[in-house]
Amino acid sequence: MWTKQIEIISQDMQQVDPKYLPTSFWQFGAKGLQQDIETYGIESFRSLTSALSFFVPTYLFHGWATCPEKYQDMMTMCQAQLAGDRKALLSMQDFLSGEAHARSDFRVYKASEIQKQPFTEHFSESLIGAPIEQFEFDERKFSRSSLNYLLGLNFLKQQIGDVPIKTVLEIGGGFGSLGEILLSDDRNDTFYLNVDIAPTCLFSTYYLQSLFGSDKIADYQAIKSIAELSLSNLSSLYKGAVICPWQLPEVTGELDLFINFISFQEMEPDIVKNYLEHVSRLNCKYVLLRNLKEGKQLAKNGNQAGVKQQIKADDYDTFLPKYQLLSTNVHPFGFETIDGYNSELRLYKRNA
Numbered sequence: 001m002w003t004k005q006i007e008i009i010s011q012d013m014q015q016v017d018p019k020y021l022p023t024s025f026w027q028f029g030a031k032g033l034q035q036d037i038e039t040y041g042i043e044s045f046r047s048l049t050s051a052l053s054f055f056v057p058t059y060l061f062h063g064w065a066t067c068p069e070k071y072q073d074m075m076t077m078c079q080a081q082l083a084g085d086r087k088a089l090l091s092m093q094d095f096l097s098g099e100a101h102a103r104s105d106f107r108v109y110k111a112s113e114i115q116k117q118p119f120t121e122h123f124s125e126s127l128i129g130a131p132i133e134q135f136e137f138d139e140r141k142f143s144r145s146s147l148n149y150l151l152g153l154n155f156l157k158q159q160i161g162d163v164p165i166k167t168v169l170e171i172g173g174g175f176g177s178l179g180e181i182l183l184s185d186d187r188n189d190t191f192y193l194n195v196d197i198a199p200t201c202l203f204s205t206y207y208l209q210s211l212f213g214s215d216k217i218a219d220y221q222a223i224k225s226i227a228e229l230s231l232s233n234l235s236s237l238y239k240g241a242v243i244c245p246w247q248l249p250e251v252t253g254e255l256d257l258f259i260n261f262i263s264f265q266e267m268e269p270d271i272v273k274n275y276l277e278h279v280s281r282l283n284c285k286y287v288l289l290r291n292l293k294e295g296k297q298l299a300k301n302g303n304q305a306g307v308k309q310q311i312k313a314d315d316y317d318t319f320l321p322k323y324q325l326l327s328t329n330v331h332p333f334g335f336e337t338i339d340g341y342n343s344e345l346r347l348y349k350r351n352a
Helices: 002-013 024-040 049-054 068-081 086-096 099-111 144-159 177-183 200-212 220-224 231-237 245-250 269-281 315-319
Strands: 135-137 140-142 167-171 191-195 240-243 257-261 286-292 323-329 342-350
Touching: 002 024, 002 200, 002 220, 024 049, 024 200, 068 086, 086 099, 099 135, 099 144, 140 144, 144 177, 144 257, 144 286, 144 323, 144 342, 167 177, 177 191, 177 200, 191 200, 191 231, 191 245, 200 240, 220 240, 220 245, 240 245, 245 269, 269 315
Parallel strands: 167 191, 167 257, 191 240, 257 286
Antiparallel strands: 135 140, 286 342, 323 342
């Protein structure tokens, strides 16, 4: 089924404007993702090396998710060195597994929680996709992906008043974490639209349809069969939808919120500028971004995933001329890496 969908989308891709095709970084990753779907299927995608390398983030040290022997070797060493010191051994396990970092993010999420839309206080992540890393706090499950979004939403809610978030667009939504958060609480009454390239769009389609049903989440082919792609029409038919980039120009209506977390930094500037022109065209009220202030690594000799030209924080001010920057944040809602890089949240509001 999923291989067939890849074939259909791949055929359609040959006819579209290059602005809507995978960029340098994702050309590097898409091939491995497609091969893994064909070899292993999609049911355990959150355990696949390709997915863990490109769009399923973990709290483990960089590269350890795809090389679990590194964690095991380090724990074996700790067990030998800390024999008899149970508390020290538990502390090292907590640190090396990433649970200490996850707990830190969870504490910020809980401390900053505000009881207004979008509601998140009952959220617990599903086991769909067979995640290799998930932590339980307050009898609820979380991954790095879901906690990233939960922190971002709390940052948003601290900055704006009681503005209903009814229509949400995301570009590059990974495997569907934001959709899961928004749609799993009926009080939000939200329509969620994810735009993503192939084959990544298939993972979020599978994830969200497994959670909410194929009758509630429209896929690429379902959208192709709908004549009117207005947000009002789509939201009357579905709770959410996953579309490919070249379908975005056909979408009409108005948005309450646009979100991009991390994937814009993996694209070239002209591609991001084009996407944000669509966000502006749809009269979106708020834009919430998460981006490396210093920019993504540059591609080298075609042998390493990277970008041809970096996008840095101030570029978004240029790309969003009809918006004002309301607030930025690295601490506590974003993340500063140990080697000094800053994953920054940026919130914009459309000018009156």
